[in-house]
Amino acid sequence: MTSTDSAVVKQLFFSALREKAIENTTLAAEFFDRVIQMDPSNDASLYELANIKKTKNNYSDAQELLEKAVTVNPDNEWYWTSLAECYEKNNGIDKLDNVFNELIRLNPDKPDYYYDKANAFFYQGKYDEALKVYDKLEGMIGPTDDILANRQKIYLKQNKTDLAAQQLEQMIASNPSEIKYYLFLSQLYSSNNMADKALKVLLTAEKLKPNNGLVHLALADIYREKNNIEASYNELTLAFAIPELDIEQKIKIILGYLPRFPDPNARASALELSRILIVAHPADSKAYAIYGDMLLQNEKLKDAKAMYQKSISLNNQVYEVQEQLVRIELGDGDFDGAIKDGENSLSLFPNQAWMNYLVGVAWLQKKDYHKAMDYIKNATSLELQDKDLLSQSFSSLGDCYHDLRDNKNSDDAYDKALTYNPDNAFTLNNFAYYLSLRGEELVKAAKMSKRSNELQPNNASFEDTYAWILFKQKDYAGAKLWIEKALADDKDKSAVKSEHYGDILFYLGNVDGAVENWKKAKDKGDKSPVLDRKINEKKYIE
Template sequence: MTNKQLNNISKRSNKVSVAAVLILGSCFLTLNSYAQNKNKIVVVAGKPMTSTDSATVRQLFFSGLREKAIENNTLAFEYFDRVVQIDPQNDASLYELAIIKKAKNNYPDAQEFLEKAVTVNPDNEWYWAALADCYEKSNSFDKLENVFNELIRINPDKIDYYYDKANALYYLNKYDEALQVYKKIEELTGPTDDLLANRQKIYLKQNKVDLAAQQLEQMITADPSQIKYYLFLSQLYSSNNQPDKALKTLLAGEKIKSNSGLVHLALADIYRDKKDIEHSYNELTLAFAIPDLEIEQKIKIIGGYLPRLTDPNVKASALELSRILTVAHPTDARGYAIYGDMLLQNEKPKDAKQMYQKSVALNSQVYDVQEQLVRLDLGENDIAGAIKDGESSLSLFPNQAWMNYLVGVAWMQKKDYKKAVDYLKNASSLELQDKDLLSQCFSALGDCYHDLKDMKSSDEAYDKALTYNADNAFTLNNFAYYLSLRGEQLDKAAKMSKRSTELQPGNASFEDTYAWILFRQKDYAGAKTWIEKALTDDKDKSATKLEHYGDILFYLGKADDAVENWKKAKDKGDVSPVLERKINEKKYIE
């Protein structure tokens, strides 16, 4: 630090005299080796501090505290550093320097400052505690034992220091010494669960399973109503490949407290390990029925079933456990949501919908449940329900792209295409990454614009949909069909329609579209092949397909067969005036 810098410091404080600055400058010259040695502390022996030195030190120290308070640690460090240059044994400044270094994760330097501080003032608890933290952060466990000895000397009533010392000994593999510390703790506090757990850890490290078990058995004898000790002991046996002893312990605990969910869960684990699936499942049902057992733990267990739901037995078990969950926790929305999921997995959509409705009624803040509910509404063709549930959800989650899409589809099904367009456009503007959603949005927009007679916007939307998914079979089919109705871009329509039949072979509607496009291209033989495929795959033999078949047969010179199929179309419910004319005039009419 130059004299110019010192002058700047004096200007900031406004209280350091020029004489004091000159004195500080001369002190600095005598200690420049300290500053050049990376903060290594050098004790300066010699003349005692003058009253001016003391005043300067005091002023610099409080200036350092002020800068530290406003988080200007760089300047604070300068002030505390100047104090130590004047008074190398100023332990408070050494401590503050260490704290600043610790804040920058510079533990080696902080450690040096603190080692000096505790040398100067060995009875300051904060210094030793900070030094212990430095040693722990730098993995200097061999130095920790002495530090905790000093902390215990200073504050013998603080039990944490004994535990810290025992932990340090544990990391140094000094297990017997650590056990002696735990013995001392027990003299001070009496037996506790923490002591028990820590002793168990050491006994197991020493491979003294019997000794660990013996201690737990003594705890059970002393207080047989404490179920946790049975659980600890059973876990000890299970972890050391003694399942029979573990089972015996848990059964004893169950006799003491039959409504312990944790005991039933532990028994389920033991039986599962023994391949006794029936008993394991029975214990799970008992555990799930106990309200005191946290629902989070039960949900986690059901989650473990999900990868194995292809097994019918597993699926049925998960379904029943989910049902029990709602009985044990009737006011928790999560239980109904999980039960709804399992009902869907078991192909019971109506029941699943009821569960999702209950879940939403209890907690409307879970978006995923609401989306599932609206999907089920649409799946049941409950258009009014989809609109009601969807718009209610959007009032809470307006920026959910999928919900905007689903509500748009609902309005489209209701044939309110203008409202549908609004929601679908919202969905496409809210999502930029999900190509599947974007493809479906623009495809639906193409359908809406077609029904609104805006053919330009319809074609643009379909083209946009195909940029996100060139193999969206429904988009390919619809776009192709509408082009064929207008008699426009028939080659493009034929390619798209043919591709849709490749993507979904056996789809009668797609085959009918392709047949109709070939008809418009005057490829009557090809059209006949594909319309016959469509009629074969359509079990109901729809009126539209029968009429198309008649049209194609007429141009193949089979007028009587054509009239016969037109009549079949009429019998199926087609009452269009054009069809009536075809039948009466026995010829194709555009």
């Protein structure tokens, strides 16, 4: 190569490096390629171009370039490590042995290369060769847990459980107070159906370190394998009481009970374990949150509420806990609490659609319909996929508009709610009832009311609605049948239902029966002037 050519090569190489630095890899690759065409033994360009090929997942071409680079310069570690990656990607595992030999030649004191070489043997099924590499490595750096674990893996592949156990027993003999080796050995026995041996090892470990949570967890597993459920649970309670044992591991165990929750024993066990959790981790918000969840599952709503409040006081950055709290407050009729906690939550998480809906419902219950609609409309604009939320939101908007006497928007909202869930029983009932009160679209109202009763049979309120629609349609015999169902199912002894019964009986010609039921309605608290007129005049008044 002439001096001019050499100067051009240098200029192209540095231009390529400059383009690579500004991530213009296409132009950089072109420059490196031109260097290689002019100087095929330019190992630096071969290496750089190979790395660009790798970024584009072209490991085949990269491998070819790197094989040339190591031929030109066999003493560059970077070239060999890059080539090793290509062989791994291209399933050239059988070629890795030579690569790691070269790397060990270049850097004989680097343990990673020995691990890599042993791994290559392992993946080729050359277990004895891998063990020899680990022997050599152990001679260099001494015994380590990584070497131990990798040897264990090989022994198990070779079905040499006795050798694996013997190795661990030697580690225990050398380190009798190191509990992890007892745990490794018990796991080895357990996974090979030797539960009795595993139990013996763990009981020894427990005597040495009675406050080691991992030992108690392992014992719980062994006792469960041996179907000794009581002993297993006792070990769990001991483990859970140890603060040093990771709380995440404990929570995972509690959540493992969830699929068995139809069983009251499983529910009670999870509840007790989560109670122990807050004693062991009194400053961790997660402990109170999971205890709240378990109390909720056991229908202890007041206690669950207190736990969620404590969790939030420790950490207010977990939205799900705040939603659970507001749901409990709503269900408990604590609308002021739901509004206060819900609005606090929305100050932190303004884009949570469900929280906007829940706060809106709380305002709806307090009859502040305009505030309710603001929040519920937010929910519908924030969530476009959750059909359950959209159905409930538009249904609640229908309730708001109805109470504001805006019948058109109320009807439109109910219709929209039913597009998201045609079988929302409460929407069907409310919409049907409000139409019947206005005497409008009675055929549609009857169809919706009938469907709500199919969805929720024996619901006194729904049965009353259907009776009233039939009354409006002058089907007095049908209305009587349904109002009597409603009265039979009515646990609240509603004044409205008694008044409706009287109205229906009047049109069936039973005036005495009508007056008697109107009086019952009055005795139950109905103070309507129209009701007084019905009683005094002994006739139905619209």
